Amino acid sequence: MAKTNMAPTPESASLSNAAGAYKYGFITDIEMESAPKGLNEDTVRFISAKKDEPEWLLEWRLRAFRAWTGMSEPDWAQVAYPPIDYQDAYYYAAPKTVPGPKSLNEIDPKLLATYDKLGIPLREQERLSGIAVDAVFDSVSVATTFREKLAEVGVIFCSMSDAIKNHPELVRKYLGTVVPYSDNFFATLNSAVFTDGSFVYIPPGVRCPMELSTYFRINAANTGQFERTLIIADRDSYVSYLEGCTAPMRDENQLHAAVVELIVLDDAEIKYSTVQNWYPGDEEGRGGIYNFVTKRGACRGKNSTISWTQVETGSAITWKYPSCILQGENSVGKFYSIAITNNRQQADTGTKMIHLGRNTRSTIVSKGISAGRAQSTYRGLVRIQPGAENARNHTQCDSLLIGDRCGAHTVPYIESRNRSARIEHEATTSKISEDQLFYCRQRGLSPEDAVSLVVNGFCREVLQQLPMEFAVEAQKLVGLSLEGSVG
Amino acid sequence: MKPPERHSAMTDSPAPLLEIAGLSANVAGKAILNGLDLVLPAGEVHAIMGPNGSGKSTLAYLLAGREGYERTAGSVRFLGRELLDMPPEERAREGVFLGFQYPVEIPGVPTASFLRAAVNAVRRHRAEPELDAAQFLKILKERRKQLNIGDEMLGRALNTGFSGGEKKRAEILQMLMLEPRLAILDETDSGLDIDALKIVADGINALRRPDRGILMITHYRRLLDYVSPDRVHVLSEGRIVRAGGVELAHELEKTGYGAASVAA
Numbered sequence: 001m002a003k004t005n006m007a008p009t010p011e012s013a014s015l016s017n018a019a020g021a022y023k024y025g026f027i028t029d030i031e032m033e034s035a036p037k038g039l040n041e042d043t044v045r046f047i048s049a050k051k052d053e054p055e056w057l058l059e060w061r062l063r064a065f066r067a068w069t070g071m072s073e074p075d076w077a078q079v080a081y082p083p084i085d086y087q088d089a090y091y092y093a094a095p096k097t098v099p100g101p102k103s104l105n106e107i108d109p110k111l112l113a114t115y116d117k118l119g120i121p122l123r124e125q126e127r128l129s130g131i132a133v134d135a136v137f138d139s140v141s142v143a144t145t146f147r148e149k150l151a152e153v154g155v156i157f158c159s160m161s162d163a164i165k166n167h168p169e170l171v172r173k174y175l176g177t178v179v180p181y182s183d184n185f186f187a188t189l190n191s192a193v194f195t196d197g198s199f200v201y202i203p204p205g206v207r208c209p210m211e212l213s214t215y216f217r218i219n220a221a222n223t224g225q226f227e228r229t230l231i232i233a234d235r236d237s238y239v240s241y242l243e244g245c246t247a248p249m250r251d252e253n254q255l256h257a258a259v260v261e262l263i264v265l266d267d268a269e270i271k272y273s274t275v276q277n278w279y280p281g282d283e284e285g286r287g288g289i290y291n292f293v294t295k296r297g298a299c300r301g302k303n304s305t306i307s308w309t310q311v312e313t314g315s316a317i318t319w320k321y322p323s324c325i326l327q328g329e330n331s332v333g334k335f336y337s338i339a340i341t342n343n344r345q346q347a348d349t350g351t352k353m354i355h356l357g358r359n360t361r362s363t364i365v366s367k368g369i370s371a372g373r374a375q376s377t378y379r380g381l382v383r384i385q386p387g388a389e390n391a392r393n394h395t396q397c398d399s400l401l402i403g404d405r406c407g408a409h410t411v412p413y414i415e416s417r418n419r420s421a422r423i424e425h426e427a428t429t430s431k432i433s434e435d436q437l438f439y440c441r442q443r444g445l446s447p448e449d450a451v452s453l454v455v456n457g458f459c460r461e462v463l464q465q466l467p468m469e470f471a472v473e474a475q476k477l478v479g480l481s482l483e484g485s486v487g
Numbered sequence: 488m489k490p491p492e493r494h495s496a497m498t499d500s501p502a503p504l505l506e507i508a509g510l511s512a513n514v515a516g517k518a519i520l521n522g523l524d525l526v527l528p529a530g531e532v533h534a535i536m537g538p539n540g541s542g543k544s545t546l547a548y549l550l551a552g553r554e555g556y557e558r559t560a561g562s563v564r565f566l567g568r569e570l571l572d573m574p575p576e577e578r579a580r581e582g583v584f585l586g587f588q589y590p591v592e593i594p595g596v597p598t599a600s601f602l603r604a605a606v607n608a609v610r611r612h613r614a615e616p617e618l619d620a621a622q623f624l625k626i627l628k629e630r631r632k633q634l635n636i637g638d639e640m641l642g643r644a645l646n647t648g649f650s651g652g653e654k655k656r657a658e659i660l661q662m663l664m665l666e667p668r669l670a671i672l673d674e675t676d677s678g679l680d681i682d683a684l685k686i687v688a689d690g691i692n693a694l695r696r697p698d699r700g701i702l703m704i705t706h707y708r709r710l711l712d713y714v715s716p717d718r719v720h721v722l723s724e725g726r727i728v729r730a731g732g733v734e735l736a737h738e739l740e741k742t743g744y745g746a747a748s749v750a751a
Contacts (some may be wrong), residue, residue, distance in 0.1 A: 008610050026588035124713075132530070164515055343558065433591075434554065435591045436591050436592075436593055438551075438554070438575065438591075439590070439591040439593070440593075440605075441574070441575040441576040441579065442550075442551050442552070442575055442576075442579050442584075442585050442587075443579055443580075443601075443604075443605035443661065443665070444576055444579040444580045444605050444609045444612070444665070445576060445604060445605060445608050446576055446608075449604065449608070453593070453601070453604060454593060454596070456595070456596070457593055457594055457595030457596035457644065458594065458595055458597075459595070460595035461595070
C-alpha cells in the first residue's frame with residue numbers, strides 16, 4: 001500500500017460543478033505574457049527569441065514550420081471534430097513572473113497555490129518524498145524540485161529551456177532523432193512552436209534514485225500547449241518517469257500537441273508512465289482538450305528496454321500512439337494502456353512496435369473502456385523487419401462496454417517480413433454485466449463503486465505496472481471518470 | 488402507500504426479523520409468486536423447499552432487490568421497515584445477505600479486496616470506523632480457517648476460475664465477514680460433495696445467533712441433516728403450501744413435492 005502522503009491526492013482541489021467528477025477544473029488568475037495570436041514565422045521567431053535559443057534551434061524550428069505549412073491534418077483516426085483554426089490560438093503564454101529559472105522562494109505564490117490545489121506541493125518542506133517534479137504551467141516550466149540532489153549522482157532533470165541553455169550538446173545530439181521534425185502534422189507543428197517540457201539525462205551505470213515526474217497544467221484560454229520531452233538513458237542506467245496532466249473546464253476546445261522522445265542505450269531501461277486527466281469536456285461534449293500527441297522511444301542499445309504505461313481518462317479527443325523502435329539486439333518494448341472514454345469522449349490510441357534487431361520482444365496490453373456515447377479505438381502496428389530474427393510479439397486487446405450507446409473498435413496492423421517471427425494477437429469485447437453490478441450491490445457497494453470495482457479489475461494488469469505511489473490515485477481516477485455512467 | 492400494520496396489537500414484542508405478507512411478484516410479465524406468507528423471527532433458521540420453478544430463487548432475488556423482479560402485491564417488512572422500497576445496496580448495508588446460487592465472477596478483483604470493500608461499505612453505513620488492511624486481514628484469517636479456505640484463494644480474483652465448492656465456500660466466508668441480520672442462502676448446498684457440504688453447514692451453524700435469522704432455500708433434504716431448521720416451508724406455484732418442523736423435510740423426501748401440494 002502506498003502511503004497517502006506520497007500520492008498526489010486531490011483533496012484540496014476545488015470540486016467542480018457541471019462535470020461532477022472533474023476536480024481540477026479551476027482557473028488560476030495570474031498575469032500572463034503571450035505571443036500575438038496566430039501562427040507564422042514571426043511566432044516561431046518570437047518563441048525562440050523569448051527563450052534566447054541558439055541559431056541552430058531556430059533554424060530547426062523554421063524548417064519544421066515550413067514543412068508544416070505543406071502538410072495536412074491526418075484523417076485516418078476514428079475521431080470526428082470540427083476543423084481547427086490554427087490562426088485563432090495563442091502559441092506562447094507564460095506567467096509574467098517567471099522570466100527564467102528561479103529559486104522556489106521567488107515563485108509567484110499564486111503558482112505555488114495552484115500546484116498545492118492540484119496536490120503537487122513544490123515547497124521544499126512539503127514535497128512528495130521520493131519524487132522529483134518538474135511543474136509546467138501553460139508554455140513554461142515554473143519549478144523543478146530535487147535538482148541538486150539528482151545532480152549529485154549525475155542525473156540531469158530540468159526544463160527543456162534550461163537544457164537548451166545548459167546542456168546544448170546533449171539536446172543537439174538527440175533532439176529530433178526519434179521523432180524527426182517532419183514526422184507528422186502534429187509533431188511537426190510541435191517542432192516549430194514547442195515552448196517547454198522536461199529534459200532527463202541518466203549517465204552510464206546510474207539507477208535514478210527517485211521517481212521523476214512532470215506535471216503539465218494548461219491554464220490560459222485559447223492557448224495551445226506544445227511541450228517537448230526528451231529522456232536519454234545512457235548505458236546500463238534506469239529511470240522511472242511519470243507525467244500527469246490537468247486543465248480548467250472551458251467551453252472551447254484547446255489543443256495539446258506534445259512530443260516525447262526516449263533514447264535508451266545498451267542495457268538501459270526507461271519506464272514511462274502517464275496519467276492523463278486533461279479536462280474531458282462536459283456531458284454534451286462541449287469543451288475539453290484535443291490531445292494529439294506523438295510519443296516514441298528508440299531502444300538503440302542491446303538489451304535495452306522501454307516500457308510505456310498510460311492511463312488515459314481525460315481529453316475530449318485522444319490521438320496517441322506511444323511507440324518503440326526496437327533496434328538493439330535483445331531489446332524489449334512494452335505498452336500497457338488503459339483508455340477510458342465517457343459521455344462524448346473519443347479516443348484513438350495504441351502503439352507501434354517496430355522490430356529491427358535480433359531477438360527483440362514486445363508486449364502490448366490494451367484495455368479500452370467506453371461508456372455514455374463515447375467511442376474508443378485501439379489502433380496498433382506490429383512490424384517485423386527482415387533483420388529481426390526471432391522477434392516475438394504478444395498483443396492482448398480487451399474492450400469493455402458500459403451501456404448500449406458507446407462503441408469499441410480494434411484495428412491491429414501486423415506486418416511480418418521475417419519467417420522466424422512469432423506474433424500473437426488476442427482480442428476480447430465484453431459488456432459490464434448486470435449480474436456483476438447486482439452482485440456488488442448485494443454486498444453493499446453503491447452502483448458507482450460497483451462500476452469502479454469491476455473496471456479496476458478489468459484494468460488490473462495495467463494498473464500494476466504503475467509506480468506504486470500513483471497506482472492508488474489511478475484506481476480512484478478510473479472510478480471518477482465513469483461517474484454517472486450507470487443508473 | 489404503506490400496507491396496513493399487521494401486528495399493531497403486539498405493541499410489546501418487537502417486529503419480527505422478516506415478515507412477508509401476501510407477496511405476489513412478476514418476472515418478465517409472468518406471475519411467479521402468488522400471495523406468499525412467511526414470518527421469520529430473529530434467532531431462527533427456516534428452510535424453504537420446493538420443486539424447480541416453484542419460485543424459490545425469485546423470492547431470493549426479490550428480497551435482495553434484483554432488477555426485473557417486480558412486486559405486484561403484498562409487503563415485506565424487515566425489522567419493521569418496508570424492505571422492497573430500499574435499493575439493493577441499502578438492504579445489504581442494513582444486514583440482508585444473499586448467498587448466490589451462481590456466484591458471479593469478477594475478474595481482476597482479488598477476493599480479499601472485494602470483501603474489504605464490502606465490509607467497509609457496511610461499516611460506513613453503521614457509522615463504524617473502516618478497517619484498514621491489517622485489521623481486516625486479521626479477521627479474515629480467522630474466518631477463512633473455519634471454512635478451510637487457503638490464503639492463496641483469497642488472492643485470486645473473486646470467483647474467477649473457482650470450482651463449484653470454492654465458490655460456495657467463498658459465499659459463506661463473505662457471509663461470516665459481513666455478519667448479516669438476515670441471511671438468504673439460495674441453494675448453497677447444490678453441487679457440493681459431502682466434505683464441502685459439512686464445511687458450509689459448519690459455517691452456517693457458526694452464524695446462528697439470537698438476533699439473526701437464516702432462510703435456507705434448498706431443493707434437497709441433505710443440508711438439513713447438518714443445519715437443523717426451526718421450521719420448514721414448502722413452496723409450490725408461488726405460495727407456501729405447507730409448513731412444519733424438520734420432520735416435514737423427511738416426509739417430503741419420501742412422498743415428493745407433488746403429495747405435499749396436494750396435502751395443502
